[in-house]
Structure formats: C-alpha cells, structure tokens
Amino acid sequence: MNEMSFFERVYEVARLIPFGRVTSYGAIAEFLGTKGSARMVGYAMNASGTAQPRVPAHRVVNRFGMLSGKAHFASSNLMEEMLKSEGIEVEDNLVKNFDSLFWDPNKELAL
DNA sequence: TTGCTGACCGACG
DNA sequence: CCGTCGGCCAGCA
Numbered sequence: 001m002n003e004m005s006f007f008e009r010v011y012e013v014a015r016l017i018p019f020g021r022v023t024s025y026g027a028i029a030e031f032l033g034t035k036g037s038a039r040m041v042g043y044a045m046n047a048s049g050t051a052q053p054r055v056p057a058h059r060v061v062n063r064f065g066m067l068s069g070k071a072h073f074a075s076s077n078l079m080e081e082m083l084k085s086e087g088i089e090v091e092d093n094l095v096k097n098f099d100s101l102f103w104d105p106n107k108e109l110a111l
Numbered sequence: 112t113t114g115c116t117g118a119c120c121g122a123c124g
Numbered sequence: 125c126c127g128t129c130g131g132c133c134a135g136c137a
Contacts, residue, residue: 006134025119029132035120036132042118043134062119069118 006032010044011051013105017059020086021103022095024063031105045069058082065098 004012013028025041034040041060046069048055058079062068070079070093080090089096 029119034132034134037134038119039117039132040119040134043116045118047135048118057118060118063121067118072118 006034006040007044007047007051010041011048011055013109014045014048014055014057014060015053016105016109017056017103020088020101022059022061022065022083022088022098022101023103023105024061024065026063027102027104027106028060031109042069046072059086059103061095061098065095065102067093067095 009032010028013023013031017023024038025045026035026038028041029035029038032041045055045057045060048057057069058073060069067079067083067090070076073079080093083090083095088101095101
C-alpha cells in the first residue's frame, strides 16, 4: 500500500469519501502532504477516468464547493446529477450546505 | 531534455 | 470589493 504514484494516492483518498459527502482538492492535497499542490489533485482527477476502481471525482470540488470539474465529465451536467443522486443539493454549480457535507480526510481519517 | 499546462489556493493592490 | 498574479509540482509534447 505504498510505492503508489501521486495520482493513485489521490484516488485512494477520493474513494474514501463517504456517500453523500464532498471534499476539496486542497483538503486532499494537504492530506497527501502537498498542501500547496492542490492543482496536482485536480490534475490527477483528470486522469481518474481511466483509474480503477472508478474514482468518485464528482465528490471532489474546489474550496468554495463549486463544481469546477464538471466540464471534464462525460456530460457537463453529469457531475451535478451524480451529486443530486446522492442527496446533495446543487445550485448554480455550487454545493448547498457545503460546510455540512464537507468531508475532511485530515479530520475524518486523521491517522 | 526543457518547457508548458493545469478539475487550485492564498496573497496582494 | 474585485481583479490579477505567483506558487505548488506531476504529466505530457
């Protein structure tokens, strides 16, 4: 469970996101120890489409709870639909109750 | 090999 | 308040 590439580590954390919860790129980056490299997390998500098992990239949003990566899904509305499917309310590309739904790996996992 | 890019974040004016 | 810029660093041409 090591020797994994940066991408795989991102996927690992992303898969740990509970159903109906969301987290941010920065939170994952911080958990991985590369806080300033939140962009890498997003970049990793870009390749998550080929990763297996599938990574719930739709549960990963930016710091404001905005669906910044929705444009990278198969359909522009797919991300929002998936979130709604989990009971997450989305309005104008923004996750409602983001503060309540926010899942911080640093806190929840807290090794 | 070097350089550009990027699903972000925080700081600065 | 709002727009702009730099930094972070792993992939890819």
